[in-house]
Amino acid sequence: PIVNENDTVSVEQIRFGDNDTLAALVACLVEAELMVILSDIEGLYDANPTKVKGAHLIERVERIDESIMGVAGDAGSVVGSGGMITKIKAARVLMAAGIPMTICLGHAPDAIVHAAFGERIGTRFAASERPHEITPRKLWIALGDSARGALIVDDGAKNALLHRGSSLLSVGISRVEGRFNDDDIVDVKDATGHVIARGRTAFSSDEVELACGRTREELERNRLLAAFADKPVIHRDELIAFE
Incomplete structure (x- = not known):
């Protein structure tokens, strides 16, 4: 599935708020093997690349801890209704569900193909080796x-x-x-x-x-x-x- 909330027929009262949350909900419900977020930024950096010269791309995230949440709060995409922090929160649930996620530059040639084959592109959030059972009820608690x-x-x-x-x-x-x-x-x-x-x-x-x-x-x-x-x-x- 290709998820973009802006393409749906909806009203303000039932908006999810951002494509990242909606995509994570769909990915869990269909038991996807991978979720890819196409962004205007190459991935998650250790600092805001628009403010900090020499900020480095984090190519792989095994665990979302305080340091990851910290850099996500200050290094974000400007496209769409969500920012980098919403992407990290989506990844947190997906990782628990055993679904890997990749954030990469949407304009990069064959971005989805590279991500699907597990090649080095953007930031890859590893799936849990012991995935939790994510029921629809728990999914709504986590994201909704x-x-x-x-x-x-x-x-x-x-x-x-x-x-x-x-x-x-x-x-x-x-x-x-x-x-x-x-x-x-x-x-x-x-x-x-x-x-x-x-x-x-x-x-x-x-x-x-x-x-x-x-x-x-x-x-x-x-x-x-x-x-x-x-x-x-x-x-x-x-x-x-x-x-």
Whole structure:
């Protein structure tokens, strides 16, 4: 499929916001083998090439961490409604789904052919060797809605979410950022502030602030917080991990 939101018949109320997000949704739904973004820039640089002389092209990205998100925030395409940061967020979901992505210069001769054959062109985002199951519901959580806040988790909770497929319990939450209601979409961050997951919370920020860090026994003894003892803050079915 060739995805360009500007070619669709739509109204403002149902816009996705940028082609990168829409393309990632389509790529996951059709289980694509590769997604290629044709841009006005050769790929992701370690600094904004229009501002920094000698900025280098990053040819391959194995993991999207704070450094990648940092350079993406200041080095972007000027074409279209999205920027480089939206491309990186799309890549983050695709990598988790096991789908590689390439950003390259659209005017380069045979750009799509080179990308399809895995040849060196632009920036290649490697696919996860252990792809997560990206259901349509999780896909919408990851790409279709903006996070209303964030939950900061400790190392134990981070390991459980990324490597054991666990739900997020209040005991593993260190603190809350922002104000949100139950059923809102929130980011899950590690102690360094890096987003490791996103999910739909079952409780409001006010409730989580009171319950975070407490053990099951402490929650069971508190009538106001007893619900946390039997229900995770974010159930695994409502959460997508990015690593």
